[in-house]
Amino acid sequence: MKVQQLAEIVGGRVVGDSETRIERIADLDQAREGEIAYVDNQKFFEAALDSKASCLIVPRAEQFPSRTLIEVANPKLAFAQIGAVLHPTRREPSIHPTAVVAETADVAPTAYIGPNVCIGEYVSVGEDCVLHPNVVLYDGVTIGNRVILHAGVCIGADGFGYVRHDLGYQKFPQIGTVVIEDEVEIGAYTCVDRAALGRTRIGRGTKLDNMVHVGHNCDIGERVVIAAQTGISGSVVIEDDVVIGGQVGFGDHTRVQKGAVIGSKAGILPGKIVRPGVWWGIPVQPLEKYKLMNFYLNRLADMHEEIKQLRQQVADLAKTRE
Amino acid sequence: MKVQQLAEIVGGRVVGDSETRIERIADLDQAREGEIAYVDNQKFFEAALDSKASCLIVPRAEQFPSRTLIEVANPKLAFAQIGAVLHPTRREPSIHPTAVVAETADVAPTAYIGPNVCIGEYVSVGEDCVLHPNVVLYDGVTIGNRVILHAGVCIGADGFGYVRHDLGYQKFPQIGTVVIEDEVEIGAYTCVDRAALGRTRIGRGTKLDNMVHVGHNCDIGERVVIAAQTGISGSVVIEDDVVIGGQVGFGDHTRVQKGAVIGSKAGILPGKIVRPGVWWGIPVQPLEKYKLMNFYLNRLADMHEEIKQLRQQVADLAKTRE
Amino acid sequence: MKVQQLAEIVGGRVVGDSETRIERIADLDQAREGEIAYVDNQKFFEAALDSKASCLIVPRAEQFPSRTLIEVANPKLAFAQIGAVLHPTRREPSIHPTAVVAETADVAPTAYIGPNVCIGEYVSVGEDCVLHPNVVLYDGVTIGNRVILHAGVCIGADGFGYVRHDLGYQKFPQIGTVVIEDEVEIGAYTCVDRAALGRTRIGRGTKLDNMVHVGHNCDIGERVVIAAQTGISGSVVIEDDVVIGGQVGFGDHTRVQKGAVIGSKAGILPGKIVRPGVWWGIPVQPLEKYKLMNFYLNRLADMHEEIKQLRQQVADLAKTRE
Numbered sequence: 001m002k003v004q005q006l007a008e009i010v011g012g013r014v015v016g017d018s019e020t021r022i023e024r025i026a027d028l029d030q031a032r033e034g035e036i037a038y039v040d041n042q043k044f045f046e047a048a049l050d051s052k053a054s055c056l057i058v059p060r061a062e063q064f065p066s067r068t069l070i071e072v073a074n075p076k077l078a079f080a081q082i083g084a085v086l087h088p089t090r091r092e093p094s095i096h097p098t099a100v101v102a103e104t105a106d107v108a109p110t111a112y113i114g115p116n117v118c119i120g121e122y123v124s125v126g127e128d129c130v131l132h133p134n135v136v137l138y139d140g141v142t143i144g145n146r147v148i149l150h151a152g153v154c155i156g157a158d159g160f161g162y163v164r165h166d167l168g169y170q171k172f173p174q175i176g177t178v179v180i181e182d183e184v185e186i187g188a189y190t191c192v193d194r195a196a197l198g199r200t201r202i203g204r205g206t207k208l209d210n211m212v213h214v215g216h217n218c219d220i221g222e223r224v225v226i227a228a229q230t231g232i233s234g235s236v237v238i239e240d241d242v243v244i245g246g247q248v249g250f251g252d253h254t255r256v257q258k259g260a261v262i263g264s265k266a267g268i269l270p271g272k273i274v275r276p277g278v279w280w281g282i283p284v285q286p287l288e289k290y291k292l293m294n295f296y297l298n299r300l301a302d303m304h305e306e307i308k309q310l311r312q313q314v315a316d317l318a319k320t321r322e
Numbered sequence: 323m324k325v326q327q328l329a330e331i332v333g334g335r336v337v338g339d340s341e342t343r344i345e346r347i348a349d350l351d352q353a354r355e356g357e358i359a360y361v362d363n364q365k366f367f368e369a370a371l372d373s374k375a376s377c378l379i380v381p382r383a384e385q386f387p388s389r390t391l392i393e394v395a396n397p398k399l400a401f402a403q404i405g406a407v408l409h410p411t412r413r414e415p416s417i418h419p420t421a422v423v424a425e426t427a428d429v430a431p432t433a434y435i436g437p438n439v440c441i442g443e444y445v446s447v448g449e450d451c452v453l454h455p456n457v458v459l460y461d462g463v464t465i466g467n468r469v470i471l472h473a474g475v476c477i478g479a480d481g482f483g484y485v486r487h488d489l490g491y492q493k494f495p496q497i498g499t500v501v502i503e504d505e506v507e508i509g510a511y512t513c514v515d516r517a518a519l520g521r522t523r524i525g526r527g528t529k530l531d532n533m534v535h536v537g538h539n540c541d542i543g544e545r546v547v548i549a550a551q552t553g554i555s556g557s558v559v560i561e562d563d564v565v566i567g568g569q570v571g572f573g574d575h576t577r578v579q580k581g582a583v584i585g586s587k588a589g590i591l592p593g594k595i596v597r598p599g600v601w602w603g604i605p606v607q608p609l610e611k612y613k614l615m616n617f618y619l620n621r622l623a624d625m626h627e628e629i630k631q632l633r634q635q636v637a638d639l640a641k642t643r644e
Numbered sequence: 645m646k647v648q649q650l651a652e653i654v655g656g657r658v659v660g661d662s663e664t665r666i667e668r669i670a671d672l673d674q675a676r677e678g679e680i681a682y683v684d685n686q687k688f689f690e691a692a693l694d695s696k697a698s699c700l701i702v703p704r705a706e707q708f709p710s711r712t713l714i715e716v717a718n719p720k721l722a723f724a725q726i727g728a729v730l731h732p733t734r735r736e737p738s739i740h741p742t743a744v745v746a747e748t749a750d751v752a753p754t755a756y757i758g759p760n761v762c763i764g765e766y767v768s769v770g771e772d773c774v775l776h777p778n779v780v781l782y783d784g785v786t787i788g789n790r791v792i793l794h795a796g797v798c799i800g801a802d803g804f805g806y807v808r809h810d811l812g813y814q815k816f817p818q819i820g821t822v823v824i825e826d827e828v829e830i831g832a833y834t835c836v837d838r839a840a841l842g843r844t845r846i847g848r849g850t851k852l853d854n855m856v857h858v859g860h861n862c863d864i865g866e867r868v869v870i871a872a873q874t875g876i877s878g879s880v881v882i883e884d885d886v887v888i889g890g891q892v893g894f895g896d897h898t899r900v901q902k903g904a905v906i907g908s909k910a911g912i913l914p915g916k917i918v919r920p921g922v923w924w925g926i927p928v929q930p931l932e933k934y935k936l937m938n939f940y941l942n943r944l945a946d947m948h949e950e951i952k953q954l955r956q957q958v959a960d961l962a963k964t965r966e
Contacts, residue, residue, distance in 0.1 A: 025817055027841045076816075077807045083817030089802075098744055098760075100420055100437040100455070115744040115762045116420075116778070118437045118455040118473075132801070133744070133762040133780045134438070136455045136473040136510075150801045151762075151780040152833070154510040157454070157472045158411075160531040160549065163399045168527040168545045171507065172398075173347055173405030185815065188780075188798040188835045189474070189855075191510045191532045197349045205812040209804040210835045210857050211511075211875075213532050213550040213568075223812045227804065228857040229875045229893075231533075231551045231568050246857075246875050247893045247911075249551075249569045249587050265893050265911045265926055267569075267587045282587055282604075282926075283616070294927070296622040300940040306629050307950050313636050314957050422742055422759040422777070438742075440759045440777040440795075456760070458777045458795040458832075479776070479794045479832040480733075482853040482871065485721045490849040490867045493829065494720075495669055495727030511796070513832045513854045519671045533833075535854050535872040535890075553855075553873045553890050555908075571873075571891045571909050589891075589909045604909055604926075605938070618944040628951050635958050 481538025803860025
């Protein structure tokens, strides 16, 4: 595509040769002829000046004289948008012959269903979805439109619920369902369990990384981001726009309010309400408090020594008093 | 089924119309005609009175006048048992045509083997097992009766063992096996590695959640419950009836004694013996001690300030003494 | 094979009957006729004397009179090497009929490709590789020689990168690749994501356990060992010979220097440089410091009490001064 066309897609202004042809996106330092790169940080301006890219996406054109440029307010976003055009993730609609799709399943004709994908009874898969190899959709789950499921994503396995009795555990019925809304992307081997009764939900535009566990009856809102290996117990509510790091653990029935950001490896006790703000630690606490605690933890040895000295000094004072 | 029949299954007493037909289980607030719900907590009595369920399972019938009831000591357990009858997890015995089953494997004719399941040489799969899609059983492993393996469960991959030498790592042989006993249920993508020599064991009635890692040569007892993403290093022994939260990590050669409960995210150092009681934290400690430590951790800033003030006061006292 | 042949393979010295035939390796206490075991620890000398193994691999022959022995400096290493000969992990070269291999993929004729493996476009798989069932290789990734990938390993799924905008998240292009070098072994369901731009690398001889997550653009060196469920964010550099425990979490852009050992469950903040030595804790710190901190943490209650007493004593002293 020509620079002019790309600029129009991202609402940018062309400086230089608008007819230049662009085939691929690239890093500043790896870019070659026919490639486009971006720079949004003063730190990389020098690399940008040296870049062999045929076009640069920049915040302010006057800083890069005698180059072909697209000037735009958010170069990284524009780069991503141009990347999506030049390297589409959408696949040719098709159902791979090795996929196993139940007769009662309703798969949109625009969806791509990869090798060895299993789609159970009464499942629905929406428009333009991409299901990579080995995805497993248990019976009755609903997948919205433009959803991307990476290899081995498992939607709708039984939740983990048992009732203890004298001789062992009786399985608690897991007969609910899962709803994955539009524009969700889910990383490899992430599992979203079906509800015991009712439904588990992943809201529109939410992004889950690899190997995330979402327990039964969770309600994850829209535009939530969850990094790899985070585990979410049953009946957790995560409101819209929450950002969650990797390896975080949620006890059951917790609620995370809109505006909350939870750092990696945090642990949230069952039933806790996490309010807006940045949270960190096990158990989770406000970042400022967490930092302060670490500050004092690093002074523990000093504190211990000071107490010892004080004891000695007080004993000395007491002696002189006698 | 009729209320009378269901009551007999759970050993309960019918109050009201024993001929009422029940088709499904449901939540109190979602239930409709033909559905049965349960209540075992005063908190939900009001919801129970409003419920449109055709029958309620309750602890004491007199609290719900003019309703069709099953009165039973443990309503949640009765509900789970009735759910198991109305919504059986057992599948029609069959081997899906896409499953790859070695000729030397011994699969009970009552087992359900789902799509793309791989069963290696000399594997044995017992009566009434349900193997969901993409389960992988490496050569020589043994699966008992009535075992449920969710999507992608991997039994018998090589344990993680190497011997360091001058040029790198020599793989330590992983030629043992795995035994999964009766009534075990294992969540999606959980991995149980084969023993180096000897066997790895998951005891009867034990339940593992999604993405649990069980290393080589572990011996997990009967009726153990392990929540999602917990990782168990090699040669760990977990005795009967232990309960383990999610994202717990076990160092190798640890032993967890019967009667122990380990909280989520706990970390157990190699070789440790975890005695009966409730344990929490990294490294793991008795819950009461863990709570106390957190209590004092929250007072660290105050302690630091008090030491500072004491230092000042002691200095003042010392001055007046001179 | 005969003891003499095995001794030659490991550069050991035979004592006793060099013609004894050995079929299998075994544990000291489980070994029977035709089996070989090893002992390298005084603790097991008694078990060795009782062992029914036909041959023992030992550090010093004179400690085991009247036995057939292979004497060698490192018995465990020799045992592993002999195990590799008697129980080869290499499989008969073949591509299972259920595997899905793109026409443009280049798979060495000596490789074993198991059931339901998916190999994408322009993938390269080297000599003597073993790909267990359900391995997924996305388009364009490169697998070296003698690589072992256990069930469900996923190489080349999209990295986790998005650009926030007013309405949600724009996917950042993930069009780079992954290179897995020679002699790497990767555990079940471990995921190595493709680079956004450029490549993600796993260096020669490196071993990853089950369910490890390696984010986009990571550069993992040679002979690195990483235990199960560890998660590595994007653009992390791990130098050669590093050893990493299970359930460790790495923030993005961290660098781990050669000679570092990181304990299980550690957490490394983004951008951190981990220097040579043993590291532990969240956030990570030198082991000695971590131990000291735990020592003082266990004295927190005492410190709190001592401060209280000091306050009282100082108040008493102040009173007497008046």
